[in-house]
Amino acid sequence: MEHLFLEWLKEYGYIVLFGWSILEGELGLIMAGIMSHTGDMTLSIALLVGAFGGFVGDQIYFYIGRFNKNYIHTQLRSHRRKFAIANLLIKKYGWPIIFVQRYMYGMRTAIPMAIGLTKYSGKKFALINFISALFWASITIIPAYYYGAQILEALKWGKTHWYFAIPLAIFVIGGIMLTFKRLENNLLEKRRARQTR
Numbered sequence: 001m002e003h004l005f006l007e008w009l010k011e012y013g014y015i016v017l018f019g020w021s022i023l024e025g026e027l028g029l030i031m032a033g034i035m036s037h038t039g040d041m042t043l044s045i046a047l048l049v050g051a052f053g054g055f056v057g058d059q060i061y062f063y064i065g066r067f068n069k070n071y072i073h074t075q076l077r078s079h080r081r082k083f084a085i086a087n088l089l090i091k092k093y094g095w096p097i098i099f100v101q102r103y104m105y106g107m108r109t110a111i112p113m114a115i116g117l118t119k120y121s122g123k124k125f126a127l128i129n130f131i132s133a134l135f136w137a138s139i140t141i142i143p144a145y146y147y148g149a150q151i152l153e154a155l156k157w158g159k160t161h162w163y164f165a166i167p168l169a170i171f172v173i174g175g176i177m178l179t180f181k182r183l184e185n186n187l188l189e190k191r192r193a194r195q196t197r
Contacts, residue, residue: 013041014049021053024108033144034151043145050137058112058129065116086114099132
C-alpha cells in the first residue's frame with residue numbers, strides 16, 4: 001500500500017501539490033521539497049506549482065468573502081471568533097497581514113474572507129497574495145530540498161521509533177496551537193478593554 005501511494009505521488013505529484021497548496025499545504029510543500037531532492041520532481045516547477053496553488057486558494061477565499069457576504073454571515077456563525085480576530089489584525093497591521101497570514105495557524109481562510117468582506121482592492125490583494133505565495137513556497141520547499149536526506153532519515157527514525165515520534169509530534173503541534181490560541185485571546189481581550197473604556 002505504501003509503495004503504491006509513493007508511485008501515485010511520483011506520477012501525479014504536481015497535481016497533488018497544486019491541490020494541497022490550495023487547501024493549506026505546508027506539508028505538501030515539504031513533500032515537494034523532498035521529492036525534488038530525490039529527483040522525482042523538478043525544484044523550479046515544484047516552486048511555481050506550490051506558489052500558484054497557494055495564490056489560487058487565497059483568491060478563492062477572498063472572492064467567497066467578496067461575493068457571498070450573506071452566506072458567511074448566516075452559515076459561518078461558528079467562525080465568528082476567527083473573523084473578529086481577522087478584522088482586528090487587518091485594522092491593526094493593514095496590507096502586511098495579507099503577506100503573513102499563511103503562517104498563522106487557523107487564520108489562513110478567515111483573513112482572505114474577512115478582507116473580501118471589506119472594500120479592499122481586489123487587484124492590490126491579488127498582487128500582495130501572489131508575492132506572498134512565491135515567498136511561502138520558496139521558504140518551505142527550498143529548505144526541504146537542501147535537507148531532504150536528513151528529513152528522510154528523521155522520517156525513517158520516526159517510523160521505527162513511533163512510540164517516541166508520536167508523543168513528540170503531539171507535543172509540538174499542541175504547543176503551536178496553544179501559542180496561537182493565547183495570541184487570539186490577547187487580541188480579543190485588548191479589543192474588549194478598548195470597548196469598555
